[in-house]
Amino acid sequence: MTDKFISIEGIAKRYDGARSTTIFENLWLGMARGEFVCVIGHSGCGKTTVLNILAGLDAPSEGAVIVDGQAIEGPSLDRAVIFQSHALLPWRTVLGNVAYAVSSKWRRWDRAKVKAHALKYIELVGLAGSEHKRPSELSGGMKQRVGIARALSITPKIMLMDEPFSALDALTRGTLQDEVRRICVETGQTVFMITHDVDEAIYLADKIVLMTNGPGAVLAEIVENPLPKDRLRGDLHRHPLYYSLRNHIIDFLVSRSKTFTAETPDHDPRKVPVVKIGRTEPTIVASKAADSDAPQAVAR
Amino acid sequence: MTASLRLRAAVVSIVLLAVFLGAWHIATRSTGTAANMSPEYAKLMGMTATQGKSAMPGPLDIGAKLWEHLRRPFYDNGPNDKGLGIQLAYSLGRVMLGYLIAVAIAIPLGFLIGMSPLMSKALDPFIQILKPISPLAWMPLALYTIKDSSLSAIFVIFICSVWPMLINTAFGVASVRKEWINVARTLEVGNIRRAFTVILPAAAPTILTGMRISIGIAWLVIVAAEMLVGGTGIGYFVWNEWNNLSITNVIIAILLIGVVGMVLDQMLARVSRLVTFPE
Secondary structure: OOOOOEEEEEEEEEEOOOOOEEEEEEEEEEEOOOOEEEEEOOOOOOHHHHHHHHHOOOOOOEEEEEEOOEEOOOOOOOEEEEOOOOOOOOOOOHHHHHHHHHHHHOOOOOHHHHHHHHHHHHHHOOOOOOOOOOHHHOOHHHHHHHHHHHHHHOOOOEEEEEOOOOOOOHHHHHHHHHHHHHHHHHHOOEEEEEEOOHHHHHHHOOEEEEEOOOOOEOEEEEEEOOOOOOOOHHHHHHOOOHHHHHHHHHHHHHHHHHHHHHHOOOOOOOOEEEEEOOOOOOEEEEEEOOOOEEEEOOOO | OHHHHHHHHHHHHHHHHHHHHHHHHHHHOOOOOOOOOOHHHHHHHOHHHHOOOOOOOOHHHHHHHHHHHHHOOOOEOOOOOEOHHHHHHHHHHHHHHHHHHHHHHHHHHHHHHHHOHHHHHHHHHHHHHHOOOOHHHHHHHHHHHHOOHHHHHHHHHHHHHHHHHHHHHHHHHHOOOHHHHHHHHHOOOOHHHHHHHHHHHHHHHHHHHHHHHHHHHHHHHHHHHHHHHOOOOHHHHHHHHHHOOOHHHHHHHHHHHHHHHHHHHHHHHHHHHHHOOOO
């Protein structure tokens, strides 16, 4: 917790109008290097806005985000985004799309070097042989693979994923989750991912951040994933803590996400409770302070 | 299946053409000797009076005359008698010049309007008022200020072809998908590179559509403009032959105007296919 690679510090997003709406405010979250964090919440709670602020595509109305000691002031090649709709340029081939990113990062590289580098990442996501196809000739899963290759090819410090697999069928989604997990574990990538899918979050994330419903959404809890780092998809549901973790998240999504703000008036957004899933009852083991370790608390 | 459909369509086209030509031929043919008259008088009156032939030329007359024109397209016997090739070249030259000036102005300006909501709103009233003005209404003003009939025709072509390109470019640029722009932004692509690598390819199909509409309008307008300014060009040729009462030449000119218009349109359609991308 001392190594705070990414630190979201009191950001807010408001839309001014006849009635100004606050999507969220006073949002604090820290992430360590190499951590895989998933954010779960209902539609409209501002998850995508948080991601866009992290990407630098959107500016917070208040507060700041510090990444690796520097405040975000706009989009950066250090932070790659994988878009929900893959966002490939349809007039470019697979290779052209990845090479566009590569040549944007290393502007002095010659064509051959750009191509070799791009091909390496196309191969990494298992698309070798399809590099001359256009996006329209690819299936949804393949398109998203290209999106992943494009994001990885610029060797970013952080990957930001906005429901990257939500438009895919279940089988493809599973395969791609495996790939992403393998690549992220191998490269120690820091990932911030938004999802609707509880199982996806359990499989991929080190920490799962639960967000209440908007407007006025808050980060309710940070759930630590008790499953081992070398978890396998097939063994997931056999882990003794799997179901209590899953139930905890689903309980939150089904009921507590609506009532959390009313039921927890003393919720301190700077000290989002960290929940450790135990064999019996999930317990809050620590109030995660924005700056230091907080005293242990066992309460619910 | 598609090949047979094409074949059947071609057959139907040919049949329709044959029916049309046949009906035309029958409607305009001679009906035999109409009256007895002295040979000198008959020679003076022509076949219309002597053999009941219609004043409207038949397809065979047109064919013969067309062959004559096609054999010598570039002859020049002074201001009122030039080959059709020369006349078409004059018209095409004016259209190309006016059109290229319009491209050079409409596409950059359209980019500006498409990228900047402020400019879009600020220029909108001007465009809305100038767009529906018939290009020929500009002609007196052009003649007065430019003081050159040929340049005025070019100006008229420019003013009529600028609007569809301007509006389509602005629309195409403004409606580039946000996510493509975001891709470029997250890759820290600079403004100029973004304009050429993302916005231009994304908007190219819409821009080309505007260019295609414009060339069509320009070719429509050149005929009318040349009838007004006179001197050279296919439009002048039509009016001149009307004054000569040569309906044959008028019909030939109409046919050629259609053919050239089609070729211009197909050329841009071909370019348009090159920049279109499937999604």
